[in-house]
Amino acid sequence: MGLGxxxxxxxxxxxxxxxxxxxxxxxxxxxxxxxxxxxxADDAGLAERLSPSGATLDDFCACxxxxxxxxxDTQRTETFALMSKITALRDGTDQTTEDIxxxxxxxxxxxxxxxxxxxFKYAAQPIEDSMTKARRDRTxxxxx
Numbered sequence: 169m170g171l172g173x174x175x176x177x178x179x180x181x182x183x184x185x186x187x188x189x190x191x192x193x194x195x196x197x198x199x200x201x202x203x204x205x206x207x208x209a210d211d212a213g214l215a216e217r218l219s220p221s222g223a224t225l226d227d228f229c230a231c232x233x234x235x236x237x238x239x240x241d242t243q244r245t246e247t248f249a250l251m252s253k254i255t256a257l258r259d260g261t262d263q264t265t266e267d268i269x270x271x272x273x274x275x276x277x278x279x280x281x282x283x284x285x286x287x288f289k290y291a292a293q294p295i296e297d298s299m300t301k302a303r304r305d306r307t308x309x310x311x312x
Contacts, residue, residue, distance in 0.1 A: 200232060200233050200236045200237075200248075201229055201230075201232075201233050203248060203251050203252070203255075204228070204229035204232040204233070204251070204298075205225075205229050206255050207251045207254055207255045207258075207265060208225045208228060208229065208265060209225075211225065211258075211264050211265050212264065213264030213265065213266045213267070214228065214264060214265050214266065217266075217299065218299070218302055218303060220303075221302075221303040221304070221306075222306075223302040223303050223306045227302040227306040227309060228298055228299060228302040229298075230302075230306070230309040230310055231298040231299075231301040231302040231306060231308075231309035232294070232295065232298040233309070233310075234298075234301065234308070234309045234310070235294050235297050235298045235301060236294055236298075239294055243290065243291070243293075243294065244294075246287065246290055246291040247291045247292075247293075247294045247295065249291065250272075250283060250288070250291035250292060250295070251295070253272070253281060253282065253283065254268045254269065254272075257271070257272075257281070269292065272288055273285075273288060
């Protein structure tokens, strides 16, 4: 194979690789509403915390959408990371969101779950704010 054919083969190979990459599906980030719904799905403990005020898990997630819209990018990213971790830890168990949050909170140095105390508090605050908003003024929260 001559040098010209080698260059042509390399060019074709590069073109094929680029076209394969371009046609690969791009995974979209989950919407805040979807993340909240997945995290809180079938969570009887969370529903119970909301119920005395007449709020529901849907109200909580609508309020989460409202609250997260006002966050800076850093806190939004941290909160989404925490929600993903809680969801993963709840998956396949009968534990509530609160059960998982307590486990993570007890892991003060973050060695087990990756959220040291200050990071956990920072990331969890918007979730708590959403709970408070859902219990106090759920009508002000509208999910898209």
